Amino acid sequence: MRDVLDQHCFRYSADAEPQLMCEEVALSTLAKEFGTPLYVYSKRQMIENFRSFDSTLKASGKEHYVSYAVKANSNIELLRVLAEEGSGADVVSAGELLVALAAGFPPEKITFDGTGKTDPEIELALKAAIHAFNVESLEELEVINNIAERLGLRAKVSIRVNPDVDAKSHPYISTGLKENKFGIDMHDAREAFVYASQHPALEVVGIHVHIGSQITSLDPFIKAARSTVKFVNSLRVKTGIVLEHLNFGGGQGIHYRNVVQHPMLPPDEYGDEGEYVPSLSEFVGAVLPILDQTGLKIIFEPGRAIVANACALLASVLYTKSNSLKNFVITDTGMTELIRPCLYEAYHQVAPLTLRAGDLMRKVDIVGPICETSDFLAQEREMPALKRGDQMAVLCAGAYGYTLASNYNLRPRAAEVLVDGDRYWIIRQREIIEDVAGLVDADRLRLKSLVG
Numbered sequence: 001m002r003d004v005l006d007q008h009c010f011r012y013s014a015d016a017e018p019q020l021m022c023e024e025v026a027l028s029t030l031a032k033e034f035g036t037p038l039y040v041y042s043k044r045q046m047i048e049n050f051r052s053f054d055s056t057l058k059a060s061g062k063e064h065y066v067s068y069a070v071k072a073n074s075n076i077e078l079l080r081v082l083a084e085e086g087s088g089a090d091v092v093s094a095g096e097l098l099v100a101l102a103a104g105f106p107p108e109k110i111t112f113d114g115t116g117k118t119d120p121e122i123e124l125a126l127k128a129a130i131h132a133f134n135v136e137s138l139e140e141l142e143v144i145n146n147i148a149e150r151l152g153l154r155a156k157v158s159i160r161v162n163p164d165v166d167a168k169s170h171p172y173i174s175t176g177l178k179e180n181k182f183g184i185d186m187h188d189a190r191e192a193f194v195y196a197s198q199h200p201a202l203e204v205v206g207i208h209v210h211i212g213s214q215i216t217s218l219d220p221f222i223k224a225a226r227s228t229v230k231f232v233n234s235l236r237v238k239t240g241i242v243l244e245h246l247n248f249g250g251g252q253g254i255h256y257r258n259v260v261q262h263p264m265l266p267p268d269e270y271g272d273e274g275e276y277v278p279s280l281s282e283f284v285g286a287v288l289p290i291l292d293q294t295g296l297k298i299i300f301e302p303g304r305a306i307v308a309n310a311c312a313l314l315a316s317v318l319y320t321k322s323n324s325l326k327n328f329v330i331t332d333t334g335m336t337e338l339i340r341p342c343l344y345e346a347y348h349q350v351a352p353l354t355l356r357a358g359d360l361m362r363k364v365d366i367v368g369p370i371c372e373t374s375d376f377l378a379q380e381r382e383m384p385a386l387k388r389g390d391q392m393a394v395l396c397a398g399a400y401g402y403t404l405a406s407n408y409n410l411r412p413r414a415a416e417v418l419v420d421g422d423r424y425w426i427i428r429q430r431e432i433i434e435d436v437a438g439l440v441d442a443d444r445l446r447l448k449s450l451v452g
């Protein structure tokens, strides 16, 4: 995705003490006004990411579309922006479905994924007349059929197949292997399509495949595309079932390293070209000609590629300490705000909000305040010296950042701010402890009398 990052909206100003900016706004201004931890999004970056995906597909001249994976980031203000751009929405829960509808996504562009849809969720999606359910088991087909029959409706279904392809991503975000819980084994999938076509309240409209996330080589995508196309063609010949669409899922990897660069920052160990991630045009150029052999409408469901690099998570240094082995920088931000480093050993670039000439470089572990050893944002990272009160940005935090945040240690979730040029506004308030802790009025009154 370097083609998108070339116009990256987070960059340092040309001041003597360079300031990290989001579009035209200094991040230090936002940290001062709203406090940290703080999620900051660039509207322009998100729109550019969506448009480059969409226009690359449109350039193929066929009827294809992008359906944003809401699980990556479900803030309704961000969803509104994508709905206005013409994106579809891929949802995995009643919550995501309701917020996508409220944000203005047309129901006919909403797909519903997930291995464990509940009966009320299925009923809700049927009543909303969504485009299709991406179905993951024979039993789920049966349940959807029965609920649709009871409601006097017909459910459009797309069957998720598992192509047994190794996405070569982190094991926890690989979904296309036999040992993963997702989809129906390719060998059993024909039976599932026939089974679905025999149910009166089901209309079989598509096939769905999604092999994982943060995939940084083309090979797994090509393998999955080839086996899906082979399957679709043999399904048509052997059963006469003709589909309308092929949903190829998401998973496109992005650059997490060297996102912002400055001579006063230490060089990344990988170097500028070291972290190979196929560009969007390489990805589309490799898979679309294969998928197009089916003649079906192709849907892509990117999440990360749309929102990840459009966001920085701001943190402040609380304390520093060293021992004979390590230098620790303890911040007010940790796994409760961004669990990806702890959960997936994910790398995020961390950059100071202000660069000062002459600051010495130091190898540090940047950790959070949570009572877990795995609570770190970066380990063994060369950084300009940081002291209490300094602030930093954890870059590319827009996907699977806020949506995976938690209240562990009874910490309120952070606020979120959207930047558009030189304007900015809160798109989600910081939570307050009284709400997070579920305090009733009597508790609040008692606390007031104790601490004011």
Ligand SMILES: Cc1ncc(COP(=O)(O)O)c(C=O)c1O
Pocket: 069, 071, 072, 090, 113, 210, 212, 213, 214, 249, 250, 251, 252, 301, 302, 303, 304, 305, 399
């Ligand atoms: C079915 C499905 N589609 C799309 C996505 C989005 O993936 P990504 O954010 O890697 O593009 C996911 C994420 O896990 C998914 O499970």
